[in-house]
Amino acid sequence: MTLHLLFVTITVKKREQSIEERLHEEKVVETLNTLKDRMYSDVRFY
Numbered sequence: 828m829t830l831h832l833l834f835v836t837i838t839v840k841k842r843e844q845s846i847e848e849r850l851h852e853e854k855v856v857e858t859l860n861t862l863k864d865r866m867y868s869d870v871r872f873y
Contacts, residue, residue, distance in 0.1 A: 844852075
């Protein structure tokens with residue numbers, strides 16, 4: 828996508844992810860979800 832504003836041109840391209848980057852991102856999301864679940868289990872709702 829290209830956007831022209833006065834004398835400035837901005838070009839945005841879709842970022843390609845490698846397999847290693849994708850696997851790392853999935854592992855990070857899984858870890859965050861696990862930590863979030865542990866946090867909720869420690870909170871006591873009265």
